[in-house]
Amino acid sequence: MQRYRLPPESRMICLGDNSGVAIYSGYSSNTTFLINKNPQSSSSNFPDISQGITKLDLINCLSLTEDSADNLIQRLISEKVFWTE
Amino acid sequence: MKIIDTGCYRFELTSDIRHVYDVVDSLYSDTPNNDGPIDFSVSLVFESFLRRFIKPQISFYSDQHSPFKPLPISQAAAVLEWGMNWCIAAHEYGRLLIHSAVLVKNGKAIIFPALPGSGKSTLTAHLGLSGWQVYSDEMAIIDTSSCEVSPLYRPVCLKNNSIDLVKEWHPNALFSPICRDTQKGDVAHVKVSNWKQYSTLQPAQIVAVVFPKYSPETELTIYQLSQLDAFNTLSKNAFNYNVLGATGFDAVAKIIQSSSLFEIQYNDLNEVNEFLIEDIIG
Numbered sequence: 001m002q003r004y005r006l007p008p009e010s011r012m013i014c015l016g017d018n019s020g021v022a023i024y025s026g027y028s029s030n031t032t033f034l035i036n037k038n039p040q041s042s043s044s045n046f047p048d049i050s051q052g053i054t055k056l057d058l059i060n061c062l063s064l065t066e067d068s069a070d071n072l073i074q075r076l077i078s079e080k081v082f083w084t085e
Numbered sequence: 086m087k088i089i090d091t092g093c094y095r096f097e098l099t100s101d102i103r104h105v106y107d108v109v110d111s112l113y114s115d116t117p118n119n120d121g122p123i124d125f126s127v128s129l130v131f132e133s134f135l136r137r138f139i140k141p142q143i144s145f146y147s148d149q150h151s152p153f154k155p156l157p158i159s160q161a162a163a164v165l166e167w168g169m170n171w172c173i174a175a176h177e178y179g180r181l182l183i184h185s186a187v188l189v190k191n192g193k194a195i196i197f198p199a200l201p202g203s204g205k206s207t208l209t210a211h212l213g214l215s216g217w218q219v220y221s222d223e224m225a226i227i228d229t230s231s232c233e234v235s236p237l238y239r240p241v242c243l244k245n246n247s248i249d250l251v252k253e254w255h256p257n258a259l260f261s262p263i264c265r266d267t268q269k270g271d272v273a274h275v276k277v278s279n280w281k282q283y284s285t286l287q288p289a290q291i292v293a294v295v296f297p298k299y300s301p302e303t304e305l306t307i308y309q310l311s312q313l314d315a316f317n318t319l320s321k322n323a324f325n326y327n328v329l330g331a332t333g334f335d336a337v338a339k340i341i342q343s344s345s346l347f348e349i350q351y352n353d354l355n356e357v358n359e360f361l362i363e364d365i366i367g
Contacts, residue, residue, distance in 0.1 A: 011334050016342050019311035024334035029327055031334060033317050 003052030004073065004082040012049045014061045021061055027080050034072070038063035052085065088123070089169070090116035092238040092283060093226055096169060100129040100161070102143060108162040108261050108274075112240050115280040125172040129161055147172050156267075163264040163272045166242060170223055174324040180235075181227040181336045182324040187220035187234050188212055190366045194234045194289035196225045197297050198322040201269070204299030204351075207247040211354045212361075213277035214255045218286060222277075225291075229329065229336040232343070233288035240274035248273045293345040293365045294319060297357070305356040307364075310346040 006012060009026030018039035023032045055069045064072065076082040087109050089096040100106060128146045131137045132155050142155040145168035152171050156164050174182060185198035186209040199205040206222055213219035222241040225234050240261070243251055248263060248271060261274040294315055310318075319337055320326050326333040345365055351357050 009331050011331055011338075013338055015312040015316070017312045020313035022313065022316050022334070022338065024331055026331065029330055031320055031326075033313055035313055039311075 001054045001056060003054055003085055004077070005052045005085060006049055007080070007083060010049070010081075012053070018061075021058075023076075023081055025079075025081050030081075032076070032079070032081055034058075034062055036062045053082065088116075088118070089113050090121075090238065091169070093235055094124040094173060094237075095121055096172070097123045097126045098128065098165070099126075100165075101131050101137075102129055102158060102161045105129055105161045105165055109165070111259065112261060112274060112276055113238075116238065117280070125169075125176075127165070127168055127172065129165060145171075160264045160267045160272075162261055162274075163242075163267050163269075166240075166274060169239075173224065173226075177226070177325060178328055179229075181225075181229050181326070181329060181333055183225040183227065183319065184223070184322045184324060185225045186222050187225045187236075188361075189218040189220055189234075189236075189286075189289045190216070190362065192287070192289055193292040193366055194220060195293045195295055195361060195365060196234065196291055197295050198225075198319060199297050202299075203297050204247075205297055206241050206243055207250065207299070208297055208354055208357060210241040210243060210247070210251045210258075210275050210277060211254060212358060213241060214251075214258055214275075215358065218282075219277045220286070220289065224324065227291070227336060227340070228288065229332050231288070231290075232336060232339045233290055235288045236283060236286040238278075238280065238283045240276050243273050243275055245270040251275060291340050291344055293347065293361075294340065295361070295365075296348040298348070298350045299352065300350040301352050303350045303352055305353065305360060306350045307360065308348040310348055312341050312346065315346040316341045 007027035011024040014021050018036055020036045021034040059069050087098045087106055125147055129143050132144050136142045141158040143158050143161050144151050144155045145153055145164050185196045186205050187194055187196050197205050209222045220236040227234050259276040263271050263273045265271050
């Protein structure tokens with residue numbers, strides 16, 4: 001599965017109450033917030049981001065459908081929050 | 086020349102207006118008179134000879150920099166406090182600064198980030214004069230490693246109706262003279278502690294973030310906030326979040342994940358006091 005990397009000095013956390021994900025971009029210094037619309041059915045366990053992020057990670061953490069995950073990933077790539085390998 | 090010691094920062098003040106020295110004396114005269122280093126050299130000066138006599142105006146300077154437009158001389162004391170806030174907010178890069186009040190009880194700190202008009206200062210002044218320790222009315226100064234908040238020795242800035250309210254509730258408190266018709270309306274500062282009390286304060290761990298909103302028609306209503314909403318709002322209330330970069334993100338993340346998070350609407354400060362003590366301080 002395709003893995004997406006974050007620019008150096010970036011941070012990404014899946015918040016402990018499953019409310020969503022916060023990403024600090026080492027590229028732009030902006031913080032992006034991604035809301036989880038179904039916090040009851042998702043997991044706050046998140047992989048080590050140094051290994052990259054997969055679509056499945058986002059689906060699990062944000063309760064996304066595959067299509068919404070694809071759209072989100074495209075947006076994050078266009079905003080240079082994610083880099084493709 | 087006067088030294089204003091706020092605990093974390095020391096200011097050296099020179100002023101063309103003697104009245105400002107009197108106000109400073111009333112609010113800060115109990116601070117120790119020692120020869121410590123000066124963080125900011127600030128001054129209140131007339132911009133021109135004419136402006137001493139015709140509609141007199143003063144300017145605030147920090148070294149050679151003047152962040153505000155000249156303002157009427159009657160607002161000099163308020164301009165000084167705003168200028169001191171500006172100095173800290175514009176130059177502190179080592180600690181996270183969040184635009185919020187900070188109240189502490191039993192060593193537990195609650196921060197109150199809020200927009201103007203939310204009643205933050207009225208709440209701070211009332212609780213500060215009712216047994217809470219006021220660490221700040223304006224900004225939380227947070228160590229980015231430990232996420233402890235440090236105390237600042239400053240008065241609370243009250244505006245408009247809240248001046249009379251706090252005077253009514255606490256008639257023995259010390260107030261500065263009212264500056265009329267400033268850009269924030271009428272402004273006065275109230276002293277909520279003395280240096281002896283301040284000097285016993287230690288950095289405190291943040292246990293809760295409460296976003297207050299005064300609503301005259303609403304009894305105390307408490308909403309639990311999600312960590313995502315609180316993270317978003319708290320980072321927007323930080324003066325130097327973008328300057329600190331990843332360090333700022335890490336600090337806000339740590340605060341959010343280790344604190345209780347609430348938004349409250351209220352019309353009675355005593356109900357807020359009970360909520361804070363019973364549900365947060367414990």
